[in-house]
Amino acid sequence: DAGITQSPRHKVTETGTPVTLRCHQTENHRYMYWYRQDPGHGLRLIHYSYGVKDTDKGEVSDGYSVSRSKTEDFLLTLESATSSQTSVYFCAIRKDENTEAFFGQGTRLTVV
Amino acid sequence: SQQGEEDPQALSIQEGENATMNCSYKTSINNLQWYRQNSGRGLVHLILIRSNEREKHSGRLRVTLDTSKKSSSLLITASRAADTASYFCATYTGSARQLTFGSGTQLTVLP
Numbered sequence: 001d002a003g004i005t006q007s008p009r010h011k012v013t014e015t016g017t018p019v020t021l022r023c024h025q026t027e028n029h030r031y032m033y034w035y036r037q038d039p040g041h042g043l044r045l046i047h048y049s050y051g052v053k054d055t056d057k058g059e060v061s062d063g064y065s066v067s068r069s070k071t072e073d074f075l076l077t078l079e080s081a082t083s084s085q086t087s088v089y090f091c092a093i094r095k096d097e098n099t100e101a102f103f104g105q106g107t108r109l110t111v112v
Numbered sequence: 113s114q115q116g117e118e119d120p121q122a123l124s125i126q127e128g129e130n131a132t133m134n135c136s137y138k139t140s141i142n143n144l145q146w147y148r149q150n151s152g153r154g155l156v157h158l159i160l161i162r163s164n165e166r167e168k169h170s171g172r173l174r175v176t177l178d179t180s181k182k183s184s185s186l187l188i189t190a191s192r193a194a195d196t197a198s199y200f201c202a203t204y205t206g207s208a209r210q211l212t213f214g215s216g217t218q219l220t221v222l223p
Contacts, residue, residue: 042215103154
């Protein structure tokens with residue numbers, strides 16, 4: 001299995017609080033992605049990174065920010081959590097444009 | 113809106129039958145990939161087909177790509193109950209940095 005770990009695996013938080021999810025890889029892959037998965041929507045891209053300190057927005061980036069200060073870590077922050085951000089969040093890594101992506105096991109976030 | 117859309121959304125077949133899922137996409141791609149997701153788990157890569165390829169095989173999987181129609185199909189032959197999962201297509205779009213998924217096909221294989 002590819003070395004990719006998401007933490008925490010489960011989290012319950014209150015509306016209005018900041019939340020940070022972490023994705024850690026040991027593969028030294030260049031690309032990292034954050035997705036959310038909701039019933040009926042498949043996986044939607046939130047943000048992605050193509051190198052240290054190089055990030056860009058995806059399809060559903062509003063309310064989320066990211067940081068990548070090291071190759072191995074990609075952090076997703078919900079500045080002020082809302083109930084609409086209740087979801088399962090997946091991180092993925094990819095070596096280059098012509099290779100497959102490897103996924104973490106997901107983080108189930110509930111905002112109450 | 114999402115780049116890829118799978119069809120059908122749900123498919124139920126008997127063990128031993130073949131299962132075919134289709135994916136349509138909107139923009140030019142470098143490659144297209146298929147992934148599988150078991151309930152409550154992360155996605156697992158199945159097969160990648162490049163834009164200059166028309167067909168690719170891997171075990172019981174066969175993937176076709178028609179770039180003129182912007183569509184791909186995934187065929188699973190001689191299905192097993194263990195093939196029950198959601199299947200997603202994914203494309204690299206734009207600057208080839210984004211990996212965009214469709215909404216998936218839920219396959220149920222009945223024993």
